[in-house]
Amino acid sequence: MMTGAEILVECLKKENVDVIFGYPGGVLLGIYDTLFDTDIRHILPRHEQGGIHAADGYARATGKVGVCMATSGPGATNLVTGITNAYLDSVPLVVFTGQVPTSLIGGDAFQEADIIGITRPIVKHSYLIKDIKELAPSIKEAFHIARTGRPGPVVIDLPKDVVAAKTKFKYPEKVELLGYNPNYEGHPMQIKKLLKALESAKKPVVYMGGGVRISGATKELVEFVEKINLPVISSFMGLGGFPGDHPNFIGWLGMHGNYASNMAMTETDFIIAIGTRFSDRSTGRLDGFAPNAKIAHIDIDPASISKNVVIDIPIVGDCKVVLDQMSKYLGDYNWDRRAKERESWLKQIKAWDSEHPFSYKRSNRVIKPQFVVEKIYEVTKGDAIICTEVGQNQMWAGQFYKFKDHRQFISSGGLGTMGFGFPAAIGAKIGRPEKEVFDIAGDGSFLMNVQEICTAVQYRVGVKVAILNNKFLGMIRQWQSLFYNNRYSYSCLECQPDFLKLAESYGCPAFRAEKPEDVEPILREAMKIKDLPVLMDFVVDREENVFPMVPAGAALNEMILGD
């Protein structure tokens, strides 16, 4: 016989969980007492939100399921943002929440919250364990659901008495869920339809999203693209899924994507969309999106197909598997027929890119934020894991760092969660200690989970935080500048801490750069510090904007190009 707490720990071992990001509380004491004697590493964040973002960053960097835990009531509700964040970006998480004893549920007990009800719209699935016998099978199912199909967060709510109860431990070998059977292989007929349409397309593009990264389909995609010589456009979430320095890579499209991608998307006659949900940030105004194109869409989530954009050739399946299937049929089609047209199409796109590449006005006097990102790219040789906060910093990171690996870019795409990047970087570094991990941050976002410096110092997590400090909520200020007549309503962060002193008070080394020539030496200095977090405060041009920009409600070819 084992207690629920012991069973929980055994299940985690069976699932090869090596790290939990958790915060104890009254109803979790039994579990924490059991954890005390195990080899499973436990990371104590300073806020539950920090814990779940760290689990999220860990999952994205390693490809494993992230695990986090919080107590009932306020502990659980502090996870809500992190759960939503993982849900929108399809990140596999198993989230354990404590719950008051079953006898008290519904009685408004101390630290009681209906977390199953609260999280219902933001989870892939959830369990309230009312009987100890359900515990092991539910955990088995939860890990299975979190990591298969379109990944996502699963919540398991654990009443205190259930965790204390005893039963015989038996971990099920198989999961059988009547209503859950993700489809990995694409329908051959549909695949042939796609290839037939591609064969006669004059200006085809591949439009890839986060699904390519999640399924790890980079190699398959590169092979496919090279055989037919197709231009590849990424969504923001797709960055890294296709090598950023590959000659067929055009860039990313949408609100702050590059000119060439947005123009190509407007001109194309055939889109092969792979693992993307056609987010409004990517498509711009829908009736102006790819007006001349037939669209084929490969996605593991049938509900993503024709949700926002009407699809002509739907293929339900895993990106990697379907790309593999496509390669098998490639020889049946005549790719020479349109080879010349595809060549000149690619040339035209490249010409667009040379006309309007990502660029900025350089300066010898003031630090340009884009310059900082470029320097980070240089000193890390393009090899670091880059996490971002949300806003201008995030867009500049996407624009000026070239990603080549599918687990290299970690950013809150769907929810746009300020405060995500730093804890996510901690989680990423814990999962991949051999990698250099940066959080490219804004001063506003960084302050939202600044308390996690403590966590990074305590566990000697050597993450680098590069704050692009403009004393503004930069993206808000940019919109106010462009669309609200420069009325900077409550977007100025004039009062902010001295980041150096703040970091030092936590025991975290810190540097400040105020002139462009300081940037590189500070980065190199920071890179020498391995077993502590490092904070770098880059005092940047306060009113720098992110360009190009597709204004909200405009079509992709209606970009503001800036200076």
Place this chain on the structure above:
Amino acid sequence: MRHIISVLVENKFGVLSRVAGLFSGRGYNIESLSVNTTHDPRFSVMTIVTSGDERIIEQIIKQLRKLINVIKVRDVTPMDHIEREMMLVKVHATSKTRPDIFNIVNTFRGKVVDITGESLIVEITGTDDKNKAFLKVLEPYGIIEVIKTGFVAIARGSKATPDYSKTS
């Protein structure tokens, strides 16, 4: 357009709120929802009446299929099917009007299940059209209260509506 969607689900707590929450969270309307267990107590069937254009209905069906506890989803509307809703109608009835109302009830194949000096209660089952027609005819007498069960629908023929032959 009005659609009737039949949803076979696992008979577990919380499933109804997941289904209903999917509609409210994504801004779809539920016109009627009826649910109960099937002959196999492991399963329940929800019959949901909703409306929207083809794309919305397609999304509703796809989103329902994503729920882990949902086993099968069928749009019954285009199928040859039988649909029924039961109503209990309380209507003003005096000794003078009572025979007329009885006649109407008989014509619509309803049943009078309670009578007082001033009112009576009719139990009636039918399609949306029939039930609406019945209420329209009764209206002049003074309808006091109408309670409806919501619709249930089943496909004609020997196959189950949401085919759950593979579920056992």
